[in-house]
Amino acid sequence: MTDASISGPAAKPRPNTSGSLLELDKGTRRRNAAEKRFRAYGMAAVGIGLIFLLVLLFTIVRNGVPAFTQTFIELPVTLSEAKLDKSGNRDIEEIKKVTTFGYGGLINSALETTLSDAGIASPFEKASELSKLISSSAAAQIRDYVLTHPDDIGKTVTFEVLASSRVDGYEKGRVTRVALLNDKNLDAEHLDVADQMKEAGVLKRRFNWDFILGADASESRPEQAGIGVSMLGSLFMMLVVLVLSLPIGVAASVYLEEFAPKNWFTDIIEVNISNLAAVPSIVFGILGLAVFIQFIELPQSAPLVGGLVLTLMTLPTIIISTRASLKAVPPSIRDAALGVGASKMQSVFHHVLPLAMPGILTGTILGLAQALGETAPLLLIGMVGYIASNYPDGIASGFLDPNSAMPAQIYEWAKRADPAYYERAWGGIIILLVFLMTMNIIAIILRRRFERRW
Amino acid sequence: MYDSPTLETKLNTKNIKIAADNVQVYYGETHAIKDVSVQIQDKTVTAFIGPSGCGKSTFLRTLNRMNDTIDICRVQGNILLDGENIYDPRVDPVQLRAKVGMVFQKPNPFPKSIYDNVAYGPRIHGMSKSKADLDQIVETALRRGAIWDEVKDRLHAPGTGLSGGQQQRLCIARAVATEPEVLLMDEPCSALDPIATGQVEELIDELREDYSVVIVTHSMQQAARVSQKTAFFHLGNLVEYGDTSQIFTNPVDPRTESYITGRIG
Numbered sequence: 141m142t143d144a145s146i147s148g149p150a151a152k153p154r155p156n157t158s159g160s161l162l163e164l165d166k167g168t169r170r171r172n173a174a175e176k177r178f179r180a181y182g183m184a185a186v187g188i189g190l191i192f193l194l195v196l197l198f199t200i201v202r203n204g205v206p207a208f209t210q211t212f213i214e215l216p217v218t219l220s221e222a223k224l225d226k227s228g229n230r231d232i233e234e235i236k237k238v239t240t241f242g243y244g245g246l247i248n249s250a251l252e253t254t255l256s257d258a259g260i261a262s263p264f265e266k267a268s269e270l271s272k273l274i275s276s277s278a279a280a281q282i283r284d285y286v287l288t289h290p291d292d293i294g295k296t297v298t299f300e301v302l303a304s305s306r307v308d309g310y311e312k313g314r315v316t317r318v319a320l321l322n323d324k325n326l327d328a329e330h331l332d333v334a335d336q337m338k339e340a341g342v343l344k345r346r347f348n349w350d351f352i353l354g355a356d357a358s359e360s361r362p363e364q365a366g367i368g369v370s371m372l373g374s375l376f377m378m379l380v381v382l383v384l385s386l387p388i389g390v391a392a393s394v395y396l397e398e399f400a401p402k403n404w405f406t407d408i409i410e411v412n413i414s415n416l417a418a419v420p421s422i423v424f425g426i427l428g429l430a431v432f433i434q435f436i437e438l439p440q441s442a443p444l445v446g447g448l449v450l451t452l453m454t455l456p457t458i459i460i461s462t463r464a465s466l467k468a469v470p471p472s473i474r475d476a477a478l479g480v481g482a483s484k485m486q487s488v489f490h491h492v493l494p495l496a497m498p499g500i501l502t503g504t505i506l507g508l509a510q511a512l513g514e515t516a517p518l519l520l521i522g523m524v525g526y527i528a529s530n531y532p533d534g535i536a537s538g539f540l541d542p543n544s545a546m547p548a549q550i551y552e553w554a555k556r557a558d559p560a561y562y563e564r565a566w567g568g569i570i571i572l573l574v575f576l577m578t579m580n581i582i583a584i585i586l587r588r589r590f591e592r593r594w
Numbered sequence: 595m596y597d598s599p600t601l602e603t604k605l606n607t608k609n610i611k612i613a614a615d616n617v618q619v620y621y622g623e624t625h626a627i628k629d630v631s632v633q634i635q636d637k638t639v640t641a642f643i644g645p646s647g648c649g650k651s652t653f654l655r656t657l658n659r660m661n662d663t664i665d666i667c668r669v670q671g672n673i674l675l676d677g678e679n680i681y682d683p684r685v686d687p688v689q690l691r692a693k694v695g696m697v698f699q700k701p702n703p704f705p706k707s708i709y710d711n712v713a714y715g716p717r718i719h720g721m722s723k724s725k726a727d728l729d730q731i732v733e734t735a736l737r738r739g740a741i742w743d744e745v746k747d748r749l750h751a752p753g754t755g756l757s758g759g760q761q762q763r764l765c766i767a768r769a770v771a772t773e774p775e776v777l778l779m780d781e782p783c784s785a786l787d788p789i790a791t792g793q794v795e796e797l798i799d800e801l802r803e804d805y806s807v808v809i810v811t812h813s814m815q816q817a818a819r820v821s822q823k824t825a826f827f828h829l830g831n832l833v834e835y836g837d838t839s840q841i842f843t844n845p846v847d848p849r850t851e852s853y854i855t856g857r858i859g
Contacts, residue, residue, distance in 0.1 A: 401665060475698055480715035480768060490718075491704055
């Protein structure tokens, strides 16, 4: 009813009494100045953010990119029958008896021939000194080759073996001659030889797929370490997270949003879900340790357990974003469905859920991305397994086998003493970031693609 | 509460589609509808008029139990549809809403094709046995909604791409597709321009032949144009109910007169 009484408003002083519109009065000038200041603050804030982002990206790329290349030495090794297969009957079992130590001599003599072929004079008296140029993985590499190709014994086969991490560091500018004064692993003379080998084209630096696809390696041979196996671990965990958290999260949010009565109990649940999203991830880690490993006695270091813990952590994120996107579906759509005689469930599953889907998927992908980068809970449940052999020979092949995860692997590398591992940690971060960026881009594309107007 | 329809009521309700008896509606503590009794006739357009917040939309929504979706809403009293109490605990509101269709204030087509919008109701109620059957139902409904000629060439275009007036007629077609017995319309023209309003009003007049139509409207001219019966609500009370001509020319209650002449509301 609009029959409101009209009380005479008190005459107010008019704001601009000075007259001309062409001149700014005092108040307007002050307001404009305040607005300008505010814009400047905003721009400064955004600018600072951008600068930090650029610094971060620049540092990551500068420190991480060298990890993707590795120095290799071409080595023609004579697979001497006298040393590898004394009886000469090519019996695999007998060949297996020669351990990697037995291959040391072969490598030494191969190095000597390589140097003399290239016309490089060795500054060392003992031939074994030269082998410091080469990664200790070389012997295993040659032995593996011999075991798979026993017929090649007696021939000369050219191998591309990894240079030792110090030589690799020298090639990448990380190791200097001065630094080697205190280093027992390599001497400056080695670097002279390496320089000459590089000129002769025996020593090369090239892209190293094994960093992306390979397994971890021991503390003493960083040149061999790769992130591949932990990538597999992360993949298994993400599968567990996706399979568990998407249905549970969506079911919980649909129930809470569409069906549950609004009372103090659902209010408490709602508040607690929001709180759970803010619980430090390490708390979930210790919960997982207590429940899944100590109580249910699932194996340690298993991607299944990691996935379960990360599911607990991701669920609140998914529930919150799903509920937000369900809320964003206009109630008129629900009314329309109910109005033609659809049941509550039909209205939700035929109309509301499809409309909320882009939001749900975006939330899920972002939740997964968050879970992919999570380290702390994994440390507590032992998802830092040291797996030095790659799939399919390795044991990192299933949901219950010990494994590592990408962020945990990066953390492990960053902890190790050798600076070569430091470089690999940065390289691992680049790979992790590529994954996260891909997931975010997929989320953006999904959102754009399925965005609907109503 | 209500036990069983008495013989007397049955005899009286020969021509009466919906009989509301002492209906009270509460939103939490607020008493929104006070003691409303009204008898809505079959094959008639009944208009609910009254100032904003008087409860006419609320009362309309009790007629197909759309208020059930609001947690804090409580309804007391009896509403009989063909002599059966729709608030009987045995009644499934979903079944009821198939009989009592509804058109809303804002056109709300599903973000699907025009065809799917209309076909949705018949599909979930299993009204068609074959694709051809369904096509026929959709065509009939769209013709009834007086929109067939405009959309017959683009049945698979999204319903949300139509103009506001077309969308509302599509919603009406969607509502009649399930062949309800009563059609409730909650200010169906408030979002439409005068031309679209005219089309919808014509449509309402045609629908009267098959349905009992209840329309909530803010426009008294509209009520006068389309309805045969008018109910005037004020502050949750049903002030006056009678033939439209009588309400607009010779109202009994002074409040009705004040509203119609523009002194309140």
